Amino acid sequence: MNEFLFTQVLTELEDAVGRENCSTRVIDKVTHSVDYFWLSRMWADRGREMPQADFVVSPKDAKEVSKVLKIANYYKIPVTTWGGGGGTQGGAIPVCGGILLDTKRMNQIYDFNEKGMYIECGAGAIYKHIEWAANERGYSTMHFPSSLTCSTVGGFLAHRGIGVVSTKYGKIDDMVLQMEVVLPNGDIIYTSSAPKHAAGPDLNQIFIGSEGTLGIITKAQIRIYVQPEVRRFRGFLFKNMTAAFDASRELLQIFKPSVMRLYDEAETASLIKKIVGVAKPGAFMNIAYEGKKELVDVEEKILLDIFNKYGAEDLGSEYGEKWWDEKITFFYPGHMMDLPQMFGTMDTIAPYDKIEKIYWEMKKAIETNFPNIKFIAHFSHWYEWGCMIYDRFICDNPPQDPVEAMRLHNQVWNVGVRTAIANGGVVNDHHGVGIKLGRLMKEQYGPAMQVFEGLKKQLDPNGIMNPFKLGL
Amino acid sequence: MNISEKAKQQVESCRFCWMCRHVCPIGNADGQERNNARARALMISYVLRGTEKLEDAADNIYECTLCGACTNNCKTGWDPKIFISEVRTELVLSGKAPSYIKALLKRYFDKKTIFNGEPADIYGRSEGKDTLFHFGLSAVYNDQETVKKALSLLKNVSTNKEAEDSGYILYFLTGKTKETVEQAEKCAKELNKYKEVVVYNPVELSFMLHQFKEWGIEIKAKLVSFNEKLLELKLPVKKGNKEYTLQDNYAATRELDDLESGRKLIELVGVNKEMLLIHKEANMAGNLIMNEYMHDKMMDVARNRWNNAINMGCKTIVTTNPDEHVMLKKTAPEGYRVITIEEMLIENM
Numbered sequence: 001m002n003e004f005l006f007t008q009v010l011t012e013l014e015d016a017v018g019r020e021n022c023s024t025r026v027i028d029k030v031t032h033s034v035d036y037f038w039l040s041r042m043w044a045d046r047g048r049e050m051p052q053a054d055f056v057v058s059p060k061d062a063k064e065v066s067k068v069l070k071i072a073n074y075y076k077i078p079v080t081t082w083g084g085g086g087g088t089q090g091g092a093i094p095v096c097g098g099i100l101l102d103t104k105r106m107n108q109i110y111d112f113n114e115k116g117m118y119i120e121c122g123a124g125a126i127y128k129h130i131e132w133a134a135n136e137r138g139y140s141t142m143h144f145p146s147s148l149t150c151s152t153v154g155g156f157l158a159h160r161g162i163g164v165v166s167t168k169y170g171k172i173d174d175m176v177l178q179m180e181v182v183l184p185n186g187d188i189i190y191t192s193s194a195p196k197h198a199a200g201p202d203l204n205q206i207f208i209g210s211e212g213t214l215g216i217i218t219k220a221q222i223r224i225y226v227q228p229e230v231r232r233f234r235g236f237l238f239k240n241m242t243a244a245f246d247a248s249r250e251l252l253q254i255f256k257p258s259v260m261r262l263y264d265e266a267e268t269a270s271l272i273k274k275i276v277g278v279a280k281p282g283a284f285m286n287i288a289y290e291g292k293k294e295l296v297d298v299e300e301k302i303l304l305d306i307f308n309k310y311g312a313e314d315l316g317s318e319y320g321e322k323w324w325d326e327k328i329t330f331f332y333p334g335h336m337m338d339l340p341q342m343f344g345t346m347d348t349i350a351p352y353d354k355i356e357k358i359y360w361e362m363k364k365a366i367e368t369n370f371p372n373i374k375f376i377a378h379f380s381h382w383y384e385w386g387c388m389i390y391d392r393f394i395c396d397n398p399p400q401d402p403v404e405a406m407r408l409h410n411q412v413w414n415v416g417v418r419t420a421i422a423n424g425g426v427v428n429d430h431h432g433v434g435i436k437l438g439r440l441m442k443e444q445y446g447p448a449m450q451v452f453e454g455l456k457k458q459l460d461p462n463g464i465m466n467p468f469k470l471g472l
Numbered sequence: 473m474n475i476s477e478k479a480k481q482q483v484e485s486c487r488f489c490w491m492c493r494h495v496c497p498i499g500n501a502d503g504q505e506r507n508n509a510r511a512r513a514l515m516i517s518y519v520l521r522g523t524e525k526l527e528d529a530a531d532n533i534y535e536c537t538l539c540g541a542c543t544n545n546c547k548t549g550w551d552p553k554i555f556i557s558e559v560r561t562e563l564v565l566s567g568k569a570p571s572y573i574k575a576l577l578k579r580y581f582d583k584k585t586i587f588n589g590e591p592a593d594i595y596g597r598s599e600g601k602d603t604l605f606h607f608g609l610s611a612v613y614n615d616q617e618t619v620k621k622a623l624s625l626l627k628n629v630s631t632n633k634e635a636e637d638s639g640y641i642l643y644f645l646t647g648k649t650k651e652t653v654e655q656a657e658k659c660a661k662e663l664n665k666y667k668e669v670v671v672y673n674p675v676e677l678s679f680m681l682h683q684f685k686e687w688g689i690e691i692k693a694k695l696v697s698f699n700e701k702l703l704e705l706k707l708p709v710k711k712g713n714k715e716y717t718l719q720d721n722y723a724a725t726r727e728l729d730d731l732e733s734g735r736k737l738i739e740l741v742g743v744n745k746e747m748l749l750i751h752k753e754a755n756m757a758g759n760l761i762m763n764e765y766m767h768d769k770m771m772d773v774a775r776n777r778w779n780n781a782i783n784m785g786c787k788t789i790v791t792t793n794p795d796e797h798v799m800l801k802k803t804a805p806e807g808y809r810v811i812t813i814e815e816m817l818i819e820n821m
Binding site: 030084085104124126153 | 773783
């Protein structure tokens with residue numbers, strides 16, 4: 001874009017959001033160019049510049065977002081939405097430059113509705129702040145991902161996030177009532193006033209997980225829950241994972257614990273040993289169950305009976321409590337994988353009839369094709385019908401050359417995710433797709449992809465919204 | 473760029489970590505991505521690699537309050553304050569500091585303060601030659617009336633204008649420079665004329681206890697916090713049932729490990745009503761140095777803290793730090809009030 005036109009666009013954006021909320025400063029462009037995606041961090045680590053936006057705007061509400069999108073559509077400028085930048089899939093990186101729309105000024109709490117059991121807030125609110133607001137009145141949002149402190153409400157909605165107590169309280173797509181969304185043409189729309197209805201397909205579920213490719217979520221009603229009277233933990237050690245799957249499936253037909261985390265033998269022997277202190281061989285499983293004490297007493301008895309039947313060693317409550325206290329510590333620098341290592345989480349999900357096979361096939365595929373890469377996993381979000389694998393690969397000595405490092409990284413992902421898909425898994429469970437996995441969406445969905453492509457064509461005919469993300 | 477290996481280590485550790493984003497009072501006030509430890513570290517790591525220019529980081533480096541919320545939050549123990557302070561030194565020494573910082577420094581070297589107006593009329597008092605009451609420049613220039621009230625509670629103490637500038641303002645603006653250390657030495661010389669120094673501002677007390685020591689500046693006088701002194705005095709206060717909410721000062725809690733003295737004083741006269749985010753997790757509520765160059769943002773920082781109080785129904789906030797007192801007072805919503813800890817005691821005598 002020539003300087004004259006650039007300045008013209010700049011002044012229009014300044015008019016839309018206020019001059020102080022429209023930046024072309026280096027500091028703002030740099031800090032929005034690297035997200036939590038390993039490739040972006042590696043690129044920066046090697047002293048290479050990541051693609052930067054030309055304009056960084058921080059609108060305060062849907063009206064200002066609408067103005068920005070109208071300008072962007074007129075000039076056909078790409079718009080990438082950025083919440084906290086804590087995503088692992090490169091979804092927030094402005095790969096085509098253009099406008100970077102940061103949502104964090106849209107952080108107001110508009111309504112704390114105890115009767116409706118929700119908080120209505122701007123999508124740019126940091127989720128931990130919403131949790132604090134709930135805590136101040138004796139409630140909780142019950143959404144506790146490791147990125148709770150750094151990510152926004154809109155960010156979690158945009159990539160279909162999940163927290164550690166999901167088995168009882170649900171995924172982010174279960175935790176939202178009505179949403180306000182700005183369409184690419186600038187129209188401000190509202191999804192239905194309740195998420196369960198028979199008024200056609202659920203608009204919420206079209207925009208949740210759309211990663212800024214179909215519109216921008218600007219406001220959401222987030223559910224709140226009463227705090228449990230008791231939250232108890234129990235650690236178990238299974239001889240193998242098969243027994244743990246069988247025991248867990250049986251348990252989930254009776255009641256839903258809040259936390260269920262099963263670690264494979266490799267992760268039990270590494271991370272769990274280091275942080276929680278379990279030093280025995282086997283597959284460690286941590287269970288939390290919570291609510292009214294009388295009910296929890298009954299649940300505890302059922303849990304112990306079932307897990308005992310499958311030969312689990314009862315490790316008591318200490319390991320589980322320690323894990324709860326340290327659940328976010330795992331993600332601080334020095335406690336988890338970090339550069340120069342190459343690593344990634346190829347999380348997938350499937351019913352119980354497929355999940356264990358997927359695990360073994362993915363492990364075999366990664367370890368066979370890449371002998372220098374470790375594969376560890378845990379299973380951390382469970383349903384009556386199946387669960388997800390949080391499987392990670394770790395390469396201690398990736399190529400120093402950033403191009404070669406990217407090549408190897410993408411090969412590993414191709415092998416891992418294609419193995420998951422071939423065995424009945426899906427591209428991703430809760431980190432989203434971004435630019436990292438976009439190419440694999442068509443392989444997942446086949447002709448079904450045209451549904452997404454049709455939505456994209458109708459809503460964003462100029463293709464300005466977060467280009468090259470989600471395979472759209 | 474010339475920063476220490478220790479500072480570089482913090483930069484490399486923080487540049488890709490977002491875990492403390494939620495506690496940065498500035499980022500929370502303005503919603504800007506650049507205002508958290510990872511953003512600053514990322515930018516400085518690029519400068520260290522030669523990809524970006526130091527001057528492009530300058531404004532952002534001065535948007536940090538050095539309150540240590542990020543440091544306190546870090547489970548690994550990294551301390552972003554270290555590199556931020558060293559980069560400030562580098563910016564000042566290389567002439568690349570923002571123009572408003574240069575202007576403040578000029579004012580400081582011309583007037584011996586960065587604040588406008590005159591200091592509180594408290595000097596010339598030498599009732600107790602053994603004990604000095606040290607207020608610090610922030611308090612004497614910005615909170616004159618409460619300084620006088622604080623002084624009224626302490627008998628047999630001296631005041632000393634020459635001792636008020638500990639060097640903290642220079643440290644905040646320039647890091648550890650020759651001038652900062654010289655000012656700290658001048659202050660220590662004055663403090664050492666007394667057996668005991670009661671330090672009003674926890675930020676100044678922490679600075680004296682930690683930085684002076686690190687720089688090899690000896691303080692022979694016994695340093696006592698104002699709260700500690702108030703507890704020792706056993707003032708003739710009456711216990712009632714009024715509710716007071718302590719604004720934990722970041723330096724008192726995070727740097728001096730004082731979690732209880734303010735609460736003990738509240739318990740002497742009323743009922744301690746807590747808001748969310750207390751002790752070491754407290755949201756800081758104001759910085760008068762930054763108020764000189766980014767007033768609007770400081771007002772938003774204070775308003776954010778008021779929101780915590782409002783949400784918990786805390787009507788009266790009690791402060792132990794003049795910066796937070798002044799900023800909370802400027803932003804107090806209708807029906808809410810902020811008083812200093814000495815004002816709380818006085819209203820219950």
